[in-house]
Amino acid sequence: MIERPHLSFELAVDLVVCTVRGAAFEVLLVERGVEPYLGRLALPGGFLRAGEDLIDAAVRELAEETGLSGLDPYLEQVRTYAAPDRDPRGRVATVAYLAILPDLPMPTAGTDAAGARWEPVRRGGLGLAFDHDRILADAVEQARRLLENTPLATAFCRTEFTIAELRAVYEAVWGVPLDPRNFHRKATGLPGFVVPTGEMRSPPTGRPAALFRRGPATALYPPLQRPA
Amino acid sequence: MIERPHLSFELAVDLVVCTVRGAAFEVLLVERGVEPYLGRLALPGGFLRAGEDLIDAAVRELAEETGLSGLDPYLEQVRTYAAPDRDPRGRVATVAYLAILPDLPMPTAGTDAAGARWEPVRRGGLGLAFDHDRILADAVEQARRLLENTPLATAFCRTEFTIAELRAVYEAVWGVPLDPRNFHRKATGLPGFVVPTGEMRSPPTGRPAALFRRGPATALYPPLQRPA
DNA sequence: ACAAAAGTGTTCACTATACACCCATGC
DNA sequence: GCATGGGTGTATAGTGAACACTTTTGT
Numbered sequence A, B: 001m002i003e004r005p006h007l008s009f010e011l012a013v014d015l016v017v018c019t020v021r022g023a024a025f026e027v028l029l030v031e032r033g034v035e036p037y038l039g040r041l042a043l044p045g046g047f048l049r050a051g052e053d054l055i056d057a058a059v060r061e062l063a064e065e066t067g068l069s070g071l072d073p074y075l076e077q078v079r080t081y082a083a084p085d086r087d088p089r090g091r092v093a094t095v096a097y098l099a100i101l102p103d104l105p106m107p108t109a110g111t112d113a114a115g116a117r118w119e120p121v122r123r124g125g126l127g128l129a130f131d132h133d134r135i136l137a138d139a140v141e142q143a144r145r146l147l148e149n150t151p152l153a154t155a156f157c158r159t160e161f162t163i164a165e166l167r168a169v170y171e172a173v174w175g176v177p178l179d180p181r182n183f184h185r186k187a188t189g190l191p192g193f194v195v196p197t198g199e200m201r202s203p204p205t206g207r208p209a210a211l212f213r214r215g216p217a218t219a220l221y222p223p224l225q226r227p228a
Numbered sequence C: 001a002c003a004a005a006a007g008t009g010t011t012c013a014c015t016a017t018a019c020a021c022c023c024a025t026g027c
Numbered sequence D: 001g002c003a004t005g006g007g008t009g010t011a012t013a014g015t016g017a018a019c020a021c022t023t024t025t026g027t
Helices: A054-066 A132-149 A151-156 A163-174 A180-189 B054-066 B132-149 B151-156 B163-174 B180-189
Strands: A010-021 A024-031 A045-047 A074-081 A092-100 A116-120 A194-201 A209-214 B010-021 B024-031 B045-047 B074-081 B092-100 B116-120 B194-201 B209-214
Touching (some): A010 A132, A092 A132, A092 A151, B010 B054, B054 B092, B074 B132, B132 B151, B151 B163
Parallel strands (some): B010 B092
Antiparallel strands (some): B010 B024, B010 B045, B024 B116
């Protein structure tokens, strides 16, 4: 190890954990229990530990904050924030990760998740601590873009899902209504996007819907373009 | 300042400086003059200084490495790399930036740029130091994607350019031939992409071409999709 | 029978592609 | 004139939005 005369940083990972509940696009937030920004809402996150890569820390924090184990979440890096004054405690750089979960029941006691709650994503921001409104906005924009080009939407759904559920994800995240009939054709026609399981599921009323799983595709071609 | 029991990092910025020269998509590399990886090619970059944000460091490094002043380069964050063993000197996290320049003559003496040179981007990587092959691949993929959705291609051109020059950028970066006639119509027809200056430029032989500047658009809609 | 939701067929407008053709210059 | 590259017109195929219509269930 040679001399290192450079600035020293702490490195954190912040999570933008998203889901769709009902018709709402929501994000997981925690109430801060320590200064600075005591009592304010913030994105869950924490510092890297020895031997950890960024993705390791993101996976660990996600498990801690949700209290859920054995998830196979979609996790993708968004970008890094390191403005000199972004944290009053000193120079802290944070790497934001986008995490996508299906609408699962969350443990509410005995874990870090006790202080966590879902909030609907609103334009104009949520008044979060630090620069977390900006981070949230960047992550949301990335999620909206990924819905166009990747099978990300399937990560919002459980293992088996109907086309109507998949469409609800697009409508909630993009905030626009889509034609159910045309969406059905596009989704089932895109190579590798979804594969039928052969099973059916009956809604409260109406014709049963075919069930699908996510397909092998890692990119959607052609993309599912959102309306102008 | 309260106690901070966490891991300490050095934070670097690495640049993927791209241009199109002739028909080739090229990247700026430097030969390392110190250990580790002495003598190997690497991406230009350096550590953050006190008071600097990431983008400040990227702009400063770009000016230092190219020896060019007064550029208004396109600069965009790619992603961050922080694997525990990526730098043998210790824990160094690096934030990669994509920089796009037109094909300019580079100073070759008296500056850091003396040790810099352009190399064509090849599939399979260039055998760079550290994890720079991976960083380069990620940045190149980002550039290819941005050509579809943003006016990024204009950043590869000088202030005034012909449609044929713009097309050469797409062909070089995507590595595919495009129909000159259809490309002309698309590029001039996309709202806010390019605006005619009214001037003309004569090629060595053939009809003079109209000159354009980049337009006000920040996104291309509909996107200029690359062929499957 | 009726309501509700799933899924298919069809129309029509628009867009992309291929390529014939014309234009403006240097030699 | 001829070669060369710039730019326009046009036929054709393909794609996407709108929506009528059929299917399959629960009550």
